[in-house]
Amino acid sequence: MEFEQNSTLTLPLFLFDDTLSDRDLEQPDFEISLPLDDELLTQLCQNPSEDSSIAISVESYQLTIVNPELADIAEQQHDAQLTLTRGPLLSAVLITADQQTFVSPQMDMMPTFDLGDEDE
Secondary structure (H helix, E strand, O other), X not given: OOOOOOOEEEEEEEEOOOOHHHOOOOOOOEXXXXXXXXXXXXXXXXXOOOOOEEEEEEOOOEEEEOOHHHHXXXXXXXXXXXXXXXXXXXXXXXXXXXXXXXXXXXXXXXXXXXXXXXXX
16 A cells, blocks of 8 residues: 555445454445545554554544445544554544444555655
């Protein structure tokens, strides 16, 4: 997964319940979109040690409803965070006011940077 400053990171979200392992990855409940600004990119460049993770609280994000049966959840209060684990692997978590949890699959992430070294 490549990250570029001032772009948007979009991850699928699935209801965290007993059916999660049987879900079709092409049919998420929501999509969360996050603007990749300097601050978030800096936090995403961390690589946690083994047996640990880094939680990144996210204030600025947009939630897109994919499953219309859950449209009322988008109206509720909710909080989002990104989690980095050793790899680094990236996932997103969304928790609603009534404690429903939505998660994204872990994605292999290796930030790349454009240092301007390419020949013009």
